[in-house]
Amino acid sequence: MASHALMCRLLPNVSVSKVSSVFALGMNNVPLFRGSASHGVFSMSSAGVSFPVPCFLGGAAATYGSAASARPLHALLSGASTFSSSAASSASPGDEAAAAVYEVAIRTGDRRGAGTPCGAEIELFGMDARDSSGPHVVGTEKGFVTGGCDAFDVHSPTDLGDSPARLRLRRLEAGSSDLGAGWYVYDVLVVRRGGRRGMRYHIDGWLGESDSGGVKGEDERLVTGVTVEDVKSAMDATRLTRNSLSDSEINALAKYPVLLYAGAAVLPHPEKLETGGAGAKAAISRTFGNGGEDSFFIARGGMNGGATALGVADGVFAWRDQGIDAGEYSRGLMRAALQAAESADTHPRPDALQLMSCAAKGVSDLKLQGSSTCCIVSVCNRNGILKSANLGDSGFIVLRPSLDGTVFEVKNRSVHMEHEFGRPYQLGHHDHGDKPEDAHFEQAALRPGDVLVLGSDGLYDNLSDEDIADLITKTAGTTANKTNSTAAWSHALASSCARVLASHAFEASVNKTADTPYSRAATEFFDMVYSGGKRDDITVVVALAANPPKMNE
Structure with a gap:
C-alpha cells in the first residue's frame, strides 16, 4: 500500500498536498496519520464521513465583488479573518446590482482522481427565468480537489426565487491534453443568502473521462434540484454511490x-x-x-x-x-x-x-x-x-x-x-x-x-x-x-x-x-x-x- 502522510508528522506546518509535491512518487507504503497535519477536508461523525461544511452553512459568509467569487475550502476551515462574521457585513460592489445573491457549494467526490485542475461554468435557472448574467466561471485558479467542498457566491441580476429549479454545470476544457481533467462531482447545494431552505442538485458522476477507471461522462450536466429544508443538514446526509441500489430497487x-x-x-x-x-x-x-x-x-x-x-x-x-x-x-x-x-x-x-x-x-x-x-x-x-x-x-x-x-x-x-x-x-x-x-x-x-x-x-x-x-x-x-x-x-x-x-x-x-x-x-x-x-x-x-x-x- 502507498501512503505518504507520515511526512506530515515530520513537517507539521506543511500540508499533505505540499508534502506530496516535495517527496513526489518516492514515498510509498507509509502509514496514514490524520489529524493536525491534515488540511481538514473531511470531518468525522457517527454517521460516517461527511463533507466539510462551508462557513455560509454555519453562519455569515464573506462577499466579493465578482459575479461568482470563490471561497476556497482551506480558507473556510482555517478560520481566517477574511471569512469572519464581521466581513459579511461589508457589502460587495456586486450586491448593489444583484437582485439576489446565491451561495453555492460544489462537492467533489472522494474517489481516486475525482478532482480536476480545470475550472467550471455554473448557471442557475428559476421556474420562469434564468440568471441573465450567467454562466459564471468558477474554480479556474486551483480547480477542485478530491473530497473537497468549494463555495462560491453567485450575484444574479435576476431574482430566481429562494430555490432555483435547475442548475447547469459544465467542466471547462483542460487545453491540449485532457489527461487528469476528469471531474467526479457528488452534488451541488444552493441557498439564497441568509436562508436555510435551499436546493440540492444530485450528480454523483463523472464530467469528462475518469483518470483511472475507464469511465467517461458528458462534460456538461443540466440537473433539476430537490428542495431541502435545511441545507446544512443535507451536507451530513449518508451517501450512497451511483451504482448502489435502494432497498426497494x-x-x-x-x-x-x-x-x-x-x-x-x-x-x-x-x-x-x-x-x-x-x-x-x-x-x-x-x-x-x-x-x-x-x-x-x-x-x-x-x-x-x-x-x-x-x-x-x-x-x-x-x-x-x-x-x-x-x-x-x-x-x-x-x-x-x-x-x-x-x-x-x-x-x-x-x-x-x-x-x-x-x-x-x-x-x-x-x-x-x-x-x-x-x-x-x-x-x-x-x-x-x-x-x-x-x-x-x-x-x-x-x-x-x-x-x-x-x-x-x-x-x-x-x-x-x-x-x-x-x-x-x-x-x-x-x-x-x-x-x-x-x-x-x-x-x-x-x-x-x-x-x-x-x-x-x-x-x-x-x-x-x-x-x-x-x-x-x-x-x-x-x-x-x-x-x-x-x-x-x-x-x-x-x-x-x-x-x-x-x-x-x-x-x-x-x-x-x-x-x-x-x-x-x-x-x-x-x-x-x-x-x-x-x-x-x-x-x-x-x-x-x-x-x-x-x-x-
Missing part, C-alpha cells in the same frame, strides 16, 4: 438465487520474498490466504457450500520501520471476519458492514498494531443480494455477460476511497485510523453468470476495469455462462481467472512504460507526466455466480 431485482464458486491468487512484492519475514511468502487455502501484507478470506456456507462472504485486506508495509508487522494486522482482520461469517448461527447471516465491525473488534481485542484497507462483500444465496463495505483502495467489481453473451461488461464498481492520492482510508490501531462506519456501503443484485472480482490495490493500480473484463472474457470465454457446471469445474475456473488477473497485474507493475490506473492518477495529482505500474503485493479473489442445484437452506 434491490427487492425488485433480487429474484435470482445464486451459488458462488470462488478461487484466489496472491503474489507478494518481489522484494519481500528476498528479505523474508512473517507472511512474506504466499500461503493459500480454500478459505484463507496471505502474501506480504495482503490477506483474504472466503467464507463458505449456504447452499451446498457456496461462498457467502469474501474479503481482501492490505496492510501498510511502512509500519515495519516502527517494528510493527502490518501483515499481522491484515491477517488478523481477515481471520476475524472469516470466523464471524462461519460461526454465525443467525438468519440472515451478518452482512458486509457487520463483518467489518467484527473484524475491527477482533484485531482490537488481540491488541494487534498496524493499519490496513479492508473490502468485504456478503451475498445472500437465496436471492443474489450483494452487500459490500469498502474502506480504502482495495475493492471489487461485478462483471456481467453482454446481451449477446460474447464479452463481459462492468456492471458495478466499488468506490476507491482516498483522503487524497496515496492516502487511502484504512482501519488501524492508532487514534487517527478510520472506523468501520466510515466505510462506503453498497448493495447490488447478482444473477447467475456474473463474475465478482475482489482485489487489493496491487490489482486495481495496475489493471483498469476494462482490462479485467477483457481478461475474464478471454480466460472464461462463453464457458462462464455454463451456470449449471460442476462444482469442481467452477472452482477451478475461478482459481484460473484469479491467477490470470494476478499475473497480468504483476506484469504491468514492473512495466515502466505501461499506461496504468496508477500512472494516470499520479499524473493528475503531481501535475507531471508519469508512466508505469506500481510494484506491490497483489491479491485477487474471483467468484463465479451459478445456479444452485437445489434450495436446501
Whole structure:
C-alpha cells in the first residue's frame, strides 16, 4: 500500500498536498496519520464521513465583488479573518446590482482522481427565468480537489426565487491534453443568502473521462434540484454511490438465487520474498490466504457450500520501520471476519458492514498494531443480494455477460476511497485510523453468470476495469455462462481467472512504460507526466455466480 502522510508528522506546518509535491512518487507504503497535519477536508461523525461544511452553512459568509467569487475550502476551515462574521457585513460592489445573491457549494467526490485542475461554468435557472448574467466561471485558479467542498457566491441580476429549479454545470476544457481533467462531482447545494431552505442538485458522476477507471461522462450536466429544508443538514446526509441500489430497487431485482464458486491468487512484492519475514511468502487455502501484507478470506456456507462472504485486506508495509508487522494486522482482520461469517448461527447471516465491525473488534481485542484497507462483500444465496463495505483502495467489481453473451461488461464498481492520492482510508490501531462506519456501503443484485472480482490495490493500480473484463472474457470465454457446471469445474475456473488477473497485474507493475490506473492518477495529482505500474503485493479473489442445484437452506 502507498501512503505518504507520515511526512506530515515530520513537517507539521506543511500540508499533505505540499508534502506530496516535495517527496513526489518516492514515498510509498507509509502509514496514514490524520489529524493536525491534515488540511481538514473531511470531518468525522457517527454517521460516517461527511463533507466539510462551508462557513455560509454555519453562519455569515464573506462577499466579493465578482459575479461568482470563490471561497476556497482551506480558507473556510482555517478560520481566517477574511471569512469572519464581521466581513459579511461589508457589502460587495456586486450586491448593489444583484437582485439576489446565491451561495453555492460544489462537492467533489472522494474517489481516486475525482478532482480536476480545470475550472467550471455554473448557471442557475428559476421556474420562469434564468440568471441573465450567467454562466459564471468558477474554480479556474486551483480547480477542485478530491473530497473537497468549494463555495462560491453567485450575484444574479435576476431574482430566481429562494430555490432555483435547475442548475447547469459544465467542466471547462483542460487545453491540449485532457489527461487528469476528469471531474467526479457528488452534488451541488444552493441557498439564497441568509436562508436555510435551499436546493440540492444530485450528480454523483463523472464530467469528462475518469483518470483511472475507464469511465467517461458528458462534460456538461443540466440537473433539476430537490428542495431541502435545511441545507446544512443535507451536507451530513449518508451517501450512497451511483451504482448502489435502494432497498426497494434491490427487492425488485433480487429474484435470482445464486451459488458462488470462488478461487484466489496472491503474489507478494518481489522484494519481500528476498528479505523474508512473517507472511512474506504466499500461503493459500480454500478459505484463507496471505502474501506480504495482503490477506483474504472466503467464507463458505449456504447452499451446498457456496461462498457467502469474501474479503481482501492490505496492510501498510511502512509500519515495519516502527517494528510493527502490518501483515499481522491484515491477517488478523481477515481471520476475524472469516470466523464471524462461519460461526454465525443467525438468519440472515451478518452482512458486509457487520463483518467489518467484527473484524475491527477482533484485531482490537488481540491488541494487534498496524493499519490496513479492508473490502468485504456478503451475498445472500437465496436471492443474489450483494452487500459490500469498502474502506480504502482495495475493492471489487461485478462483471456481467453482454446481451449477446460474447464479452463481459462492468456492471458495478466499488468506490476507491482516498483522503487524497496515496492516502487511502484504512482501519488501524492508532487514534487517527478510520472506523468501520466510515466505510462506503453498497448493495447490488447478482444473477447467475456474473463474475465478482475482489482485489487489493496491487490489482486495481495496475489493471483498469476494462482490462479485467477483457481478461475474464478471454480466460472464461462463453464457458462462464455454463451456470449449471460442476462444482469442481467452477472452482477451478475461478482459481484460473484469479491467477490470470494476478499475473497480468504483476506484469504491468514492473512495466515502466505501461499506461496504468496508477500512472494516470499520479499524473493528475503531481501535475507531471508519469508512466508505469506500481510494484506491490497483489491479491485477487474471483467468484463465479451459478445456479444452485437445489434450495436446501
